[in-house]
Amino acid sequence: MRKIFMWKTLFSYIVFIVITHHSSTLQAAETGLQHGYECVRCDLQGKDFQQLNLAHANLQETVLMTSNLHQANLTQANLSRADLRGADLSRAVLTAAILTHADLRRVELSNAQLSHAQLMQADLSDADLTAAVLTKANLQQADLKNAQLENIKASLAIFTAADLRNALLTKADLRGANFTQAKMSESNLENTQLSWAILQKADLRGAFLTNADLRRANLREADLRGADLQKADLREADLTDANLNKTNLQDALFSRESDIQKARLQGANLQGACFAITVADKPQWSCIR
Known part of the structure; x- marks a missing residue:
């Protein structure tokens, strides 16, 4: 009988602890975790x-x-x-x-x-x-x-494979960010820092990238058809197989390392675009007029 009483007492004590803990948890949830x-x-x-x-x-x-x-x-x-x-x-x-x-x-x-x-x-x-x-x-x-x-x-x-369509990213600091295969059509990236960013195979159709800093960015196989890259800085960017058809590249900056010839440029606007050739550590510019 004594053992039975002890077990009943112990069981009651455990139940009391469980109920008390449960009540306090619920109260915490109601009044503030x-x-x-x-x-x-x-x-x-x-x-x-x-x-x-x-x-x-x-x-x-x-x-x-x-x-x-x-x-x-x-x-x-x-x-x-x-x-x-x-x-x-x-x-x-x-x-x-x-x-x-x-x-x-x-x-x-x-x-x-x-x-x-x-x-x-x-x-x-x-x-x-x-x-x-x-x-x-x-x-x-x-x-x-x-x-x-x-x-x-x-x-x-x-941001790999993220959906950023129509997102507003103006003046954002995205240096070194990874946007591989991201959906970014019609997104607004004006005045955005994208140096060293990875935009490989990203969908940037119709995106706004005016004044964007894309130095040393990876744009391999990116789709930039119809995008606005006016005054964008693309020096040393990797544009291998990038689709720049009908893209606005007016007054954009390039360097020899950009290797723009490896990109598709049918119908692109390159008026005023400048290409830097470094001589004695000083850039010399050649611009399209």
Whole structure:
């Protein structure tokens, strides 16, 4: 009898701990998650987590649609497959956060910190990422159609096979970023830093690249038909087999290393384009008039 009583007492104590822990977790979810909390598949739609510390929180498949996460700390948080549609993540810290397959349509991410974040196959269509930091972030196969990406800092970020059609990327820092096979038709990349960027086999038909810095960029087999590259700097860019048919290259800058002869140029506008030949470490220009 004594053993039975002891086992009953122990079982009651364990149940008490489980219920207490479950209640505290639910309360935390309602009033504000804390550092390291786990709330998988929770419904937190429309909740206010403004400026809270959610670092390392496990929020996989959680519904956070229209929630307020302004200036929240989500460093290394797991938000894979989370529903964040229409949420406010402006100025949030998402450094090294996991957002793979997350639904981020129409989300507000302006001035957010997303360096080293994992955004593979995330849906960011119509999202606002103005002035966000995406340095070394992984956006492979992400959907960024119609996204606002002005002034982003995304050097060395991965955009391979991403969909950036009609995206606004003016004045962005994309140095060394990888856009291999990315869909970028009709995107706006005016005054954008793309030196050393990899744009191999990228679809840039009808894209706006006026005044873009494409020095040493890899544009092998890129499709630039009908694109506007007026005043773009293409010195030392690799244009091997690039399709520049009917492309506007007026006043663009090239160098011998650009090897423009290896590109397709039928119907391209090269008026005012200049070619640099380095002599004694000083460039000498030869321009088409």
